[in-house]
Amino acid sequence: MTQTVLAVDLGGTKILIGEVTPAGEILTSEKYPSTVVDQRSATEKIKAAIKNYLQQHSIQGDLIGIGMCVVGRVDTDHGQWMEIHPGLSDPIFLADEITQTFQLPCWITNDVSGAALAESILGIGQETGNFVYINIGTGIAARVVADHQLIKGGNFNAGEVGHMVVDMRSDDLCTCGRKGCVELFASGLGMHNQTVKFAPDYPNTMLTIEEGKRVTFQELIGAYEANDPLARKVVDQALQAVAALTMNLIRVSDPEAIIFGGGVMNDGWFLNHLVTFLNAKTIRFITKGMRVTTLNPNEVALKGAATLAFMMKKGVKTYA
Template identity: 30%
Template sequence: MKDKIIGIDLGGTSAKMAIISLTGEVLEKWSVSTNILEEGTHIVPNLIESLKERIELYKMKETDFLGIGMGSPGKVDADAKTVIGAYNLNWSTLQEIGKAFGEKFDIPFFIENDANIAALGEQWRGAGEGALDCITVTLGTGVGGGVVVNGQLVRGVNGAAGEIGHLTIDTEGHFDCTCGKKGCLETVASATGIMHLARKFAQEYVGDSEVKAQLDDGADVNSKDIFDAAKEGDYFALQVVDHFAHYLGLACSHLANTLNPSKIVLAGGVALAGDFLLNKVNEQFMGYCFPQIRNNETLVLAKLGNDAGIMGAAQLVKLQSVEG
């Protein structure tokens, strides 16, 4: 009886792996470190070996599994089950991951990019649980996104749907983006973006501010320090956070006015600033939303944390198994 799913969340430091029930209960969970040496050629064999060991250890059979789902960095071709250009894994050339798993397991294998997988996880069993239309915005070093509509992942014609980090939000284009454009959401609403804003305002700010003084002294100030200072009422830090919230609230309003989802989930390291961040962004969001869809419960914080990837990988298997 195929009552279990294997979820794999592959990252640059480690791969999280889990055996999950069809209803989303994590039965077993472990991780393996990611060995990126020799152009990342050890990564997939290590995943396969670890999985074989665990299946034996838990006295399970291949026929117990509906499928193996995997989230990966880089450019993923979900149909061909390949990955290219995952530079944090040293994968610059095409990786035939589906083929490698297919040779070792008689279990259907599915793969998707990690931002989409995290979005599926939050929509299935996280902050978007029960929401057929749910968008996840992941605020980390950059800004990633995943869009679920009618319960299905939206991939787009080039597999590039959900590039929410590259919405042109700062139309004055203060900061260059890694994508070659200026003014992308990522340049003002990621961990990096918050530091862009902080350095910009530091040049102009003349009042007292401890965190600004640290920044001017060349100390290692990060986005968490800015949020912590803002929470304590530091006026300089509040100015930075207010601008961050304006840009992110505006971007989320574009998503809401276009797709009217029941949930927009804020995830990633920056979102750990919690309700303080959520309330600031929500205030801006509400002002930019079409009145008919204004709803104080649309914007929410992610719930699954580091488990979003393994849960989303499992949900990918469920969705693809129904489709197929």
């Protein structure tokens, strides 16, 4: 019987649970409502979802454990969920708590780290052990894999590149306390905020700006292709910011590949335009490509959670 893992992906609006094989095949899956208000509430939601899943679904393989991806800062070696949001910390030994509740070994990691682990086993890692995974969605984060090891940092916070400054002249203040961070310009939320900021200067824009409603990236693309000046300003600014971020990461970590994930990158439009902003000398060692992930963005963290569990069960070191 094939070994399987019960994989759990905690997101901002949903908990996705599935039984996953070592090859990344999801045998069955189910979505449940989530909360990320605080760690204790989220933990109780996770436990309730796992309990329901096990009641409703027959396990098809030889279940060896539970792998879990969560938002925030995670100490994987000790199974401790340290922080759900910056400034909102209530350290919980989540892995032990899940193990005791369900009598299965449990391992946990951050959601972007999980996506990078999935890439390292199921995606680009089959071609190179040196790559950067950059996730651009509502926010921006990245992970560096060097010599097949995911870099975690001294405080389990490596890769929070959304707070890399890409515009020294900017007066836009980030939640991190600095000005000019890439997340302010190029995340999904950042592009919306920039659209609202510049809208008074473009009264004839085709973009519709409504209180309480986000201008989506797809709306910006449509307006950009129609040569709307506001959309052009916002999106070109975002492209320049991500180009600076990408080239900075290349200079720092010397990868052979850059893999993009997240909602902004999904259909390839952003990457197709991004490459025109990159310096050829800077990217000359990216010999294995710069591409959007081939892993399903809705499933990559789930597969990452399973990948973590399989690797940890075998005693394979995953973090540098």
